[in-house]
Amino acid sequence: MTPSNKQIRLRSLLVGMTAIFLLSAVIFRLFWIQAVDASFLRERAEKTWEKQAMIRPDRGSIMDRNGHVLVRERDAYIIAVDLKRLKDPEKAAQQLSPLLEIPEESLLKRLTNKEAKHVELRHTGNYKVSREVRDRVMKLGLDGVYPIQTTSRQYLEGSQASHVLGFVNVEGDPAGGVEQRYNNVLKGKAGSIRFQKDAKGNKAPHSTEAFHPPENGKDLVLTLDREIQYQMEKSLDQTVARYQAKGATAIAADPQTGEILAMASRPHFNPAQYDSTWKRGENDVNTAVSAQYEPGSTFKIVTLAASIEEGLFDSRETFQSGTIEVGNRTIRDWNAQGWGEISFAEGVYLSSNVAFVRLGERLGEDRLVRYIDRFGFGNITNRTGQATGIDLPAEGKGVFFGHAPLHPTERATSAFGQGIAVTPIQQVMAVSAIANNGILVRPHVVKEIRNPSTGKAERKESPKVIRKDVVSPQTAKEVRLLLQGAVNDGTGQEARMEGYTVGGKTGTAQKPLPGGKGYASGQYIVSFIGFAPVDKPRVVVYVAVDEPKEGQGGTVAAPAARDIMKHALQEMGVAPDGEERDPAEAKKRNAPAAKVLKNWVQHPVDEAVAEIRGEGWNPQVLGGGREVIRQYPAAGERGVKENVYLITEDPPALAMPDLTGLPLREALALCRVLGLEAETTGEGYVRSQSIPAGERIMDAERIQLNLQPPD
Template sequence: MGSLRKSKERSLLIGLVLTLLLSVIILRLFWVQTVNSDEWQAEALKNWVKNEKLKPKRGTIYDRTKEQLAWEEDAYYFVAAPKKVKDKKKTARLLAPILGIDEKVLLQKLQQKKDSVDLRDGSKFKFPSEVYDKVMELRKKKEIEGIYGYQTTKRKYSGNEAAHVLGFLRIDDKPAGGVESTYDKWLRGKEGYIRYIGAQNGMMITDEPEKNRPPVNGKDLVLTLDTRIQHQVELELDEAIKSYQAKGGTAIVADPKTGEILAMVSRPSFDPNNYAATIDDENRQNRAVESQFEPGSTFKIVTLAAAIEEGIFNPDATFQSGSIQVEDRTIRDWNNGRGWGTITYREGVEKSSNVAFVKLGQQLGAGRLVEYINKFGFGDITQKFGKKTGIDLPAEGRGYFFGRSPYPSELASTAFGQGISVTPIQQVAAVSAIANGGIWYKPHVMKEIWEPGLKKRIQTNQPKGRRIIRPETAKQVRELLRGVVKSGTGMQAELLGYGVAGKTGTAQKPDPNGRGYLEGKYVVSFVGFAPYDDPEVVIYVAIDEPSSEYGSVSGGEVAAPVARDILKKTLQIRAVQPSKQMAESIK
């Protein structure tokens, strides 16, 4: 009986304990679900509520003919969950050839003590659909585990042409250089978001999201570039650089009547589709707008225009060529100071006589020469830095000047383009004013901004110009520059039936480590336009440090032929018909 009683007492005790525990649980549940429910519900919502950003589609960039230059295409990125990857060495070995990422790099990522890690290496981060399919096929066959692919978009470029004008997107989708940077606020669009109640796997539990703001896709951009002209310029410049074993070069083709840039090339260059592997300190610079160097004889156009505008230029007046003394400095003509004897100023322009332009600069005087250099968009040479053209591309150079009133010998050298530094785009804008009848236009590469899909044009870049010289002055300068090509230093730029006008330049490069110039190091150039009597295009070509191994490295011998070949194709593309009368006059 005693043992039975003890057994009943134990059962009763256990029952009481269980009843007490159950009561505690019930009270706790009551407390959680009523008194403390708000606090726990808020904590739960932290896990249930999902907030996701919705990325907009970046705008497409077109050339003036509506050919795509840059656009968005579907892509995928991959994430690994290292804890779920059982055979890390095998996984790295299988993925390496598919992703194009070194096997050791992948293995290092898979061995990290993280919940997830992106499978990326430099710019190798976003992959096309065929790569995604191959990775998913390995998962399907259970060859790999713990690897996940997610859809995104990737910026795609038509090639490496116009790379410096376009720029590129970095791996973080931030723009770098070109119109990608300048017009980023238009191209990038506005980010959206979605807020919803979701399960642990991210699936939406409710029928509708709590909050939803769809993304606004970026606007499309139509540039002034013509890909047909751009392609030809790139071919011609590459061939010239290769032929003369040059360090680099740049070329610009512009419409002088609007300031529109039809083509712009800088060498060396890079591939915007693979910028991480192809860009470096040597090729990242857009020489057309960033490089600053002595212009040489192409700058004589400004002095000539100023002298004509001020009424002091007499083409038939004569002077003694060869050399001229200015203070303690002897300035010589480019043919070792031999000159051509007593010649007219017209001949001085055609032969690019330094002496002729020193004399014109002296007749103008410091005040007027400084004024016209400023009018032509270069800035005040009494300041340390010049003036930007305002072209819609980043990192534009300004040019370097004296930072004070120049001495007479410095003013004399400035008159023929020595002792100061300017940019190629400054020279194009200045010569365009001669070509169009005296109006300086702000150069630009953006033509129009459109709604996505080119559905509606919302903005047009209108030409912005100001008159700097009389039409009569511009006409006389054009006729004199025609003589430079017809019978002077620019004869290699002649194009049958079109009447090219222009000016050559052969500028010795200053020594960066001291005073004076580098022996045998030149930037040779040609700037001109065609047809000379009613110019449709302006051309600028500069070749940096061409080798003298194959002969002369003057602007007339090296740059002028390149300009001629570019002009020929450009005028054909723009449907400018050759003149029979012009062809006869050349004969």
């Protein structure tokens, strides 16, 4: 049936109206997009076109006082996998397991994860790998396996100064030490870059970009001396092993400036391997600043100084040693029966408790409390003491009585270091005031903060005086002479050194039972604190040993303190006769004349070799590089050894040099330059080495050196 004209017109009108409606909708939508949603949509489009990336700053390095790098940032990698491209998960797990030190079963579980497209091969602890491990992984040629570049901290001295340094975990968070205390200085500020990208995500040509460079972290120069620190760690290890002790701590400080020259605690950990060596509640505490325990007889120095300052001490006056009654308690000397009638000077030498109880009675409570406070410990009638303010985290304050007036027995025991708890660093700074003619200074471990680009100091730490007149210089000198007598003729004789005058005091403190009710039988902390030379002390050394199986402060702690003290004085350039010399000269005062080495780093190898030979040395080139990247001995050092080692490549490519015949110190220094942590047995000169001479170092991190004394 043929449609009528009316029907045709009606259909045409309907089609026309529909077309007009659709066109109107399109026009309205275009208007809405361009006028109303324009800014919103453009912003979404720009997010699609643009890419913004954060640029991580380099964390600052940490050096010792002489510029030796202790900690630095290095390239590291996380191994990741594109699961869609991985063809054989079982084979990949088998090959990657030994390289990444992740159990094969754990790897396979991750590589067959149906819910993920990409996985990072992380394991408990530190899952970042070195460049060498990355290269070995990539050589496997596994489809879908790729590295993600990041950074990690490299601790060049292994476990040395671990509690002072702290560590940075795999997430970049600092824990303990200066890494935590100075995190805002070390970490720097992140930068960013924003640019237009193409469909593949690459930077579009001729596109504009916004670039904000990162600010790298500042470098820290510590007050620690690497060589003194090494000797301290070695002495503590030997002492702990010999006496089967539960733990130990030691501090070496410059009494004039408050600079900490070395600080160590046992048990300790290796910050380079914190994931396997750091144990919370076992070795995470820096006992040198955090531990609080009864000081014992080392605290008698405060009572002695106060008595002399107040004119209450006569070294020739005599008293009956052995026992003394205080309230309803009998206080005894450490040998129970005493030594009969002796002088107060002898009471100091022999560490008589009775002598110091009598001195405490003469002082009276007010003066005794005041002098303990003046020496930096705080008011013992309060519950807690006064922190020294050292720039390390978790410093203890000391634990005191918390009431006034004191009971007669509390006043008596305080006079000889019992009944109160203080920290090792508090004791060191109190004795430093005696060594520093009555001036109390604040201890610190950071010497300066440097700009890593220019190498110039942006901030230098100067000595901070807390109190100028703890006691008079005359009193301080008299105390030093009496403490010299304690070393020469009393309980500290094991601390005597040939050529140096030493003053000091031993201590043996019984450990209190949990809850403070009584003392544990047979559990002691033995200690020694001393200084040298007596006339003008340059170093104060404190050593405490926790629960040795045998011995007292004079036999256990004093020998370790003596060794640390002697090494420190030599490093500081203090000659045996007490006359100060330039440290570099003092170390080599008995050596033949030698020229100062130039800095050959970043110089062409051929140029360095020619000039070194011309100076009469024997250059030893390690590696096949064209430019010197490190050298030993270091620039500015003197020496008469014939070899100068020029390192031209990173350790994996280097052949191990022959260390046999070298003295321990030089062998250790060369190992540090090569990036190797040396473990030693014996003493003297290197007899054999675990990495044979001429063998490539590859990814080795440790070397065993066997030593023997010279013939």
